[in-house]
Amino acid sequence: MAQDLRDDPRNSVCPLLDYLRPPLVDGAEAWLLVMPVLRHIDQPEPLTVGHAVGMVSSLATGLSFLHEQNVAHRWGNLWGRVSARLTVVRRDICVMNVMLDASQMIPSGWFPYLPTSYFPSEDAPHQPIQVVRNAPLKYYFVDFGESSMFASMEARRLVVGKIAQNQTVPELSDSVPYDAFKLDVRMFGDLVKQLQMVSTATVLDYSSWLSPVRNTAGLPRHTQPP
Numbered sequence: 001m002a003q004d005l006r007d008d009p010r011n012s013v014c015p016l017l018d019y020l021r022p023p024l025v026d027g028a029e030a031w032l033l034v035m036p037v038l039r040h041i042d043q044p045e046p047l048t049v050g051h052a053v054g055m056v057s058s059l060a061t062g063l064s065f066l067h068e069q070n071v072a073h074r075w076g077n078l079w080g081r082v083s084a085r086l087t088v089v090r091r092d093i094c095v096m097n098v099m100l101d102a103s104q105m106i107p108s109g110w111f112p113y114l115p116t117s118y119f120p121s122e123d124a125p126h127q128p129i130q131v132v133r134n135a136p137l138k139y140y141f142v143d144f145g146e147s148s149m150f151a152s153m154e155a156r157r158l159v160v161g162k163i164a165q166n167q168t169v170p171e172l173s174d175s176v177p178y179d180a181f182k183l184d185v186r187m188f189g190d191l192v193k194q195l196q197m198v199s200t201a202t203v204l205d206y207s208s209w210l211s212p213v214r215n216t217a218g219l220p221r222h223t224q225p226p
Helices: 049-068 180-198 211-217
Strands: 018-020 032-034 076-081 087-091 098-101 138-141 159-164 173-178
Touching: 049 138, 049 180, 173 180
Parallel strands: 087 159
Antiparallel strands: 018 032, 076 087, 098 138, 159 173
C-alpha cells in the first residue's frame, strides 16, 4: 500500500509493522507478520452514544475507503475462475474480523490471554488494567488472507461463491453472480446487527437508533455491477 494510503485517516486496514523470514520449516518457506496487539471489538463495549457513533462511523468510513481502492473485503481468492466476468469468492465482514486498537485507552497495555490484566514487570504478579475514559479508539478490519483488488473501477466484475462465516446472506451462491462490493455493504449491516445482539451495552440496544443503519445497509443488493 502506498504511503499516502497508509497515512489516510480513513484507512481502517490493520497495519503491517514488519515481517520476518525465519529458517525453513521442513523445507517450507514461511513469513512472520508483525502487527499491533489489538483487542476484540467489544473490549470494551461502547458505554456512551458518542463511543457507539464513533465505532460505527469509523467502520463505515473504513469500508468506503476500501471500496475506493477497488477492494472488496475478502472477496476473491482467485482459486476458481469461472469466466471472464465471474470469480469464485469468500465473504467475511463479521464481528470476528473487526478489531480494536485500545492502546490510548489502556496505556499500560494488557496480556493477550488476560485482556483485563497486565504485568508491571517480568517478576511482578498481574494487575488490573487501567482504563482512560474517553480516550480515542481505532477500529481495524483484519483477515485479508483471501482478499484481492481490482485494477480499476472499470475492471470490477461480478463474482460467485458462498463460503463465509455469515451464511444468512441470500446473495451467496456458487452459480448466481452478485456484486461483491454491494455484498460488503449488506454484510456491514449484518455486522451492526451482530453487535446489537451480543452487546450488553444499552447504547447498542437492538431497537435503538442504530436499527436504521442496520436495516438500510442490510437490504438485498444482488447482481447489479458497480
